[in-house]
Amino acid sequence: MLNRFFGQKPKEDPDEKLRRESQSQAAPEPVSEPAAEPPAVVEQRSNFLSRTRQLFSRLGNTVQDTDLITDELWDDLTEALLTADVGPSTSLGLIERLQQRAANEQMRTGAQVQMALREELSDLLGETSPLRLSKKSPLTVFLVIGVNGSGKTTSIAKMANLLKLQGHKVMLAAADTFRAAAIDQIQEWGRRIDVPVISQNQGSDPAAVVYDALQAATSRGYDILIVDTAGRLQTKFNLMEELKKINRIIQKFVPDGPHELLMVIDAPTGQNALLQARQFAADIGLTGVIITKMDGTAKGGFAFAVTDDLGVPIKFIGIGEKVGDLIPFEPQQFVAALFAHD
Missing domain, CATH: 3.40.50.300 (P-loop containing nucleotide triphosphate hydrolases)
Structure with a gap:
């Protein structure tokens, strides 16, 4: 809790105690939103991927629900991944997995491919991995x-x-x-x-x-x-x-x-x-x-x-x-x- 850093008052004024306890309860526990300038941090969290989002949106703009899966779709998707700096090896691996899924799951539309891409990207990144703290030592x-x-x-x-x-x-x-x-x-x-x-x-x-x-x-x-x-x-x-x-x-x-x-x-x-x-x-x-x-x-x-x-x-x-x-x-x-x- 943040109030641990400020020590205790020499005198316990009831109003001050109530205010301090209220602040302590309102203080966010996650580290992800620092106490300093929280509105600015929240705004940055929503904007920091703007350029990459624009690059990835090329796929969404060109692939509609009615679009059939064609060789051109795979070419467009590969280009979008490479342009977004996903890298040749990773991009190729994603395309291969998506093509395999499209065949096995009998996908028919570009929108289905786009949803599968989101799933593959999520699987690639895995789960949240917080810092590992020692369980055996105080340090x-x-x-x-x-x-x-x-x-x-x-x-x-x-x-x-x-x-x-x-x-x-x-x-x-x-x-x-x-x-x-x-x-x-x-x-x-x-x-x-x-x-x-x-x-x-x-x-x-x-x-x-x-x-x-x-x-x-x-x-x-x-x-x-x-x-x-x-x-x-x-x-x-x-x-x-x-x-x-x-x-x-x-x-x-x-x-x-x-x-x-x-x-x-x-x-x-x-x-x-x-x-x-x-x-x-x-x-x-x-x-x-x-x-x-x-x-x-x-x-x-x-x-x-x-x-x-x-x-x-x-x-x-x-x-x-x-x-x-x-x-x-x-x-x-x-x-x-x-x-x-x-």
Whole structure:
């Protein structure tokens, strides 16, 4: 509950107590709608897929209830999927499954194909996948990676803010020590959202930073530690060795950790970002992804390529620059938004 963060009044005024209790009951439990600027967040949630919805609507505009299933329909559908950045492999797989269903279920109209497409897309994304919290330790540890420019550090801060609003005590570890700018950025975000950041100087051993952060989080009673780690493809071997060392350090404090290994990828780069994510997934075993810059300029079909190719769930999507512009990913809402009418 939000009122846990404000402490108790030295005097119990009846009117003040009633007002505080009323606010507590009215405060939303879900993290998906932050306390800051809720009207703006609600508006963004309804608009952030506008461009992708327009791309997907091409199918709805060209396929009517009376249209028969033809080769041209399959060509139009394939083009719509590719244009929306669903990707060649995923698009081809969807078309093959739809053609098989059309034959088995004796579909006759384009509208039936469109409904089947919605079902296939929903199945592809799966169910909502919230962050996994430790059931064995009082401390949960998340590792976050991402190449420069993907929005990694900003996403970490936004996620920390969401968790803080949910009632968690969150600490950050600045273990991306390769660039001084990365350390400065996460420290600045920590000040903005009032979350402590454990850091050392540029060039320090990332595992040493994580060790200090684990000690601090444990001794101070924090229940979530988010570790900002490097994501440099040009030094991939060193990065993998760093992550292995960090994992060993974490497991000395939290045997069942780390509980999430998340990669931040930005939607506008589309299939190029997917190639990068695939390398990390193959080497270190991701548990989920955060897709950033889904603010109406990206092709949201990229989300289907991510889940299909990497086999991991999407945890969050970033829809803007503000601290509240990160929302938990809801697959069914996502698919419904793609086919909604403007």
